[in-house]
Each structure stands twice: as structure tokens, then as C-alpha cells.
Amino acid sequence: MNKQEMADEALFQLLHTEMVSYVYKWAEQGEMESGRYVTKLENMGFRVGQGLIERFTKDTARFKDELDVMKFICKDFWTSVFKKQIDNLRTNHQGIYVLQDNKFRLLTQMSAGKQYLEHAPKYLAFTCGLVRGALSNLGIKSIVTVEVTTMPACKFQVMIQKM
Amino acid sequence: MRIWSSDSGRQVSEARIEEAVGNREFAGKMSRQTNRGTENKKMNSELFTLTYGALVTQLCKDYENDEDVNKQLDKMGYNIGVRLIEDFLARSNVGRCHDFRETADVIAKVAFKMYLGVTPSVTNWSPAGDEFSLILENNPLVDFVELPDNHSSLIYSNLLCGLLRGALEMVQMAIDVKFVQDTLKGDNVTEIRMKFIKRIEENLPAGEE
Numbered sequence: 001m002n003k004q005e006m007a008d009e010a011l012f013q014l015l016h017t018e019m020v021s022y023v024y025k026w027a028e029q030g031e032m033e034s035g036r037y038v039t040k041l042e043n044m045g046f047r048v049g050q051g052l053i054e055r056f057t058k059d060t061a062r063f064k065d066e067l068d069v070m071k072f073i074c075k076d077f078w079t080s081v082f083k084k085q086i087d088n089l090r091t092n093h094q095g096i097y098v099l100q101d102n103k104f105r106l107l108t109q110m111s112a113g114k115q116y117l118e119h120a121p122k123y124l125a126f127t128c129g130l131v132r133g134a135l136s137n138l139g140i141k142s143i144v145t146v147e148v149t150t151m152p153a154c155k156f157q158v159m160i161q162k163m
Numbered sequence: 164m165r166i167w168s169s170d171s172g173r174q175v176s177e178a179r180i181e182e183a184v185g186n187r188e189f190a191g192k193m194s195r196q197t198n199r200g201t202e203n204k205k206m207n208s209e210l211f212t213l214t215y216g217a218l219v220t221q222l223c224k225d226y227e228n229d230e231d232v233n234k235q236l237d238k239m240g241y242n243i244g245v246r247l248i249e250d251f252l253a254r255s256n257v258g259r260c261h262d263f264r265e266t267a268d269v270i271a272k273v274a275f276k277m278y279l280g281v282t283p284s285v286t287n288w289s290p291a292g293d294e295f296s297l298i299l300e301n302n303p304l305v306d307f308v309e310l311p312d313n314h315s316s317l318i319y320s321n322l323l324c325g326l327l328r329g330a331l332e333m334v335q336m337a338i339d340v341k342f343v344q345d346t347l348k349g350d351n352v353t354e355i356r357m358k359f360i361k362r363i364e365e366n367l368p369a370g371e372e
Contacts, residue, residue: 006280007208007303010250014243019218022239044217051213080207
């Protein structure tokens with residue numbers, strides 16, 4: 001396309017890995033109570049999500065409703081960031097959405113199964129923030145959590161907070 | 164296993180979940196995306212730029228002075244460099260460089276192009292041929308960046324220095340890398356100065372020669 005497409009994935013993945021290990025080092029030194037590292041990574045993701053969505057939506061039409069926004073996240077947003085779409089989107093139509101990615105980009109290099117499963121959450125916190133930040137800039141307040149049972153598949157759960 | 168995405172994260176009972184409309188479209192498009200190996204690895208550079216920005220912001224919060232941030236960025240760059248070189252060698256088919264001039268060309272024309280989508284120019288060779296400058300007309304790392312006044316000694320893109328140093332160390336070259344001009348500080352271009360220090364000898368374990 002244009003220069004927007006020109007960075008390389010390897011570089012982003014390595015940068016992300018460094019961010020995780022940096023934040024984790026603080027946690028190990030006992031400078032943060034456990035769980036705070038997640039918040040730190042999540043906050044960085046949030047900022048990035050906010051910025052990205054502004055860039056991505058500058059040429060799109062106004063969204064009809066919440067579901068429309070979620071579909072945008074699953075298709076366009078996910079494709080721009082992770083080069084694939086979300087494989088499955090489910091909702092209870094009451095503000096809970098489950099986004100399932102069967103081959104999540106940041107986990108594919110790590111394992112295909114249960115090995116290193118205990119480390120998976122570290123590598124997902126940033127992305128949770130990314131989604132929350134993107135939604136937040138579209139006027140949707142949410143809580144995003146993630147669940148992994150077998151890598152590299154994972155399920156993001158988005159809970160919309162009614163304002 | 165789950166992590167919560169908000170400080171006030173609260174558990175919500177698993178509600179009845181049913182499939183959202185329009186799912187079949189996803190499934191259809193997915194089947195085409197079965198690339199493998201060294202497929203097109205280009206991605207949105209805004210993601211990279213913004214992620215890097217978020218990292219620098221976080222470091223500035225975590226450390227009190229800019230020097231420490233510079234040091235940390237350099238360290239992280241180094242860690243990335245020692246890994247990135249493997250990816251680079253595997254994908255670029257570049258063999259061993261015979262002299263420093265060739266190294267400079269490979270860095271500017273192949274490596275920068277591949278990873279950041281820009282081609283810096285190589286200039287200002289020292290007479291001995293052991294020092295040169297990379298001139299970046301635009302630095303993708305600083306696309307949306309303005310330095311606040313109170314961070315005058317922050318070297319925003321210092322990650323690049325560590326990265327170059329780490330990568331070259333893995334191919335037996337000890338290099339000194341530093342920024343001498345930076346568009347963020349009002350210069351017209353960004354200039355990275357590279358100085359060859361020495362060739363690193365292969366360290367064979369004792370008794371194996």
C-alpha cells in the first residue's frame with residue numbers, strides 16, 4: 001500500500017517481548033506487587049489502541065451500533081494489527097462479546113499446546129489493553145480479559161460497561 | 164487462566180453466549196490466509212511507532228532521569244539486535260561482509276529497508292574507513308513524536324543504537340553507535356554515527372584448537 005505497511009513484524013514481536021521482560025523484571029525485584037505488571041503492560045496497550053483506532057477509522061463511515069464496532073475490531077482492526085481476522089465472534093447481546101483467535105500472532109512462536117502455558121498471560125496483557133483502548137476511543141467503556149487453554153489459541157472477553 | 168484488563172476488574176459469571184451475526188463471513192475469509200514460512204512479513208508501521216512511543220513514555224515514568232532511560236533503551240535494543248540478526252541472516256541471504264564499507268551498505272540498503280521501510284544514506288567516511296554516518300531523512304520511530312522541554316537529554320530513538328550494536332556483535336564486529344543529529348532536537352536530519360572498534364575473535368573453548 002504505502003509507507004504505513006512498511007514496518008516488519010519481527011521487529012514488533014521482539015519489541016513486545018522486550019517490553020514484557022522489562023515489566024516483568026520490576027515485578028521480580030519485588031518493586032511491584034504481583035499483578036501490577038499486567039496493569040503496566042495493559043496501560044501501554046491502551047495508549048497504543050487509542051492512537052491506532054484514530055488512524056484506522058479516519059476514512060470509515062460512522063458505526064451503526066455496538067455490534068458494528070465489534071465487527072470492525074474483529075475484521076479491520078485485527079487484520080491491520082495481527083494480519084488475520086478474529087476467527088469467531090460471539091455475544092450474548094447484553095454487552096458481553098467473546099473474540100476467539102485460533103492462531104494468535106504473539107503466541108504462535110511460543111508453543112502449540114500446553115507448554116509454557118503459565119507464561120501466556122504476560123504476552124496477552126498488551127493486547128487486552130489494545131482492544132480496550134480502541135473501544136474507549138470509539139466511546140465504549142469496557143473490561144477486556146483473556147483466556148488461554150491451548151496455545152496459540154486464545155479467547156478475549158469484552159465486557160461493555162454501561163455508562 | 165485469565166487476566167483482567169482493568170484495575171477494578173471484577174468477575175462476571177459466564178453469561179449465555181450465542182453466536183453473533185455475520186460470523187460466516189469471517190470463516191470464509193480465514194481459509195485463504197494459510198501463508199507460512201517467510202511469507203510477507205510487512206505490517207502496519209504505525210503499530211510499531213505507537214508501541215515504541217508507549218514504551219518510552221513508560222520508561223520516563225519509571226526512571227527519574229533521562230540518562231537511565233537512554234541506558235534502558237540501549238539495553239533493550241541490544242537484546243532485540245542479538246535476536247534480530249538471526250532473522251535477518253535467514254531472510255536476506257547476505258553472506259559475510261568483507262569490509263566495513265560493505266557492512267555499511269548492507270545495513271542501510273538491506274536491513275533498514277527490510278525492518279523500517281526506509282533507506283538511510285551512508286556518508287562522512289573517516290579517512291581510515293572505520294567510521295561512517297547513517298543519515299535518516301525521516302525516522303519512522305518518531306512519526307508522531309514531539310519532545311517535551313524537560314526531556315532535553317533523552318535520546319528518543321536510542322533503541323536503534325543498541326540494536327545495531329547487538330546485531331553486529333553477533334557477526335563478530337564490535338561497534339560504537341551513537342546519535343549525533345536528531346530531528347527531534349531541531350536538526351534537519353537524523354544522523355547515526357557508527358565507529359568500528361575491533362573484530363571479535365571467535366572464542367574457542369580452551370583445548371579445542
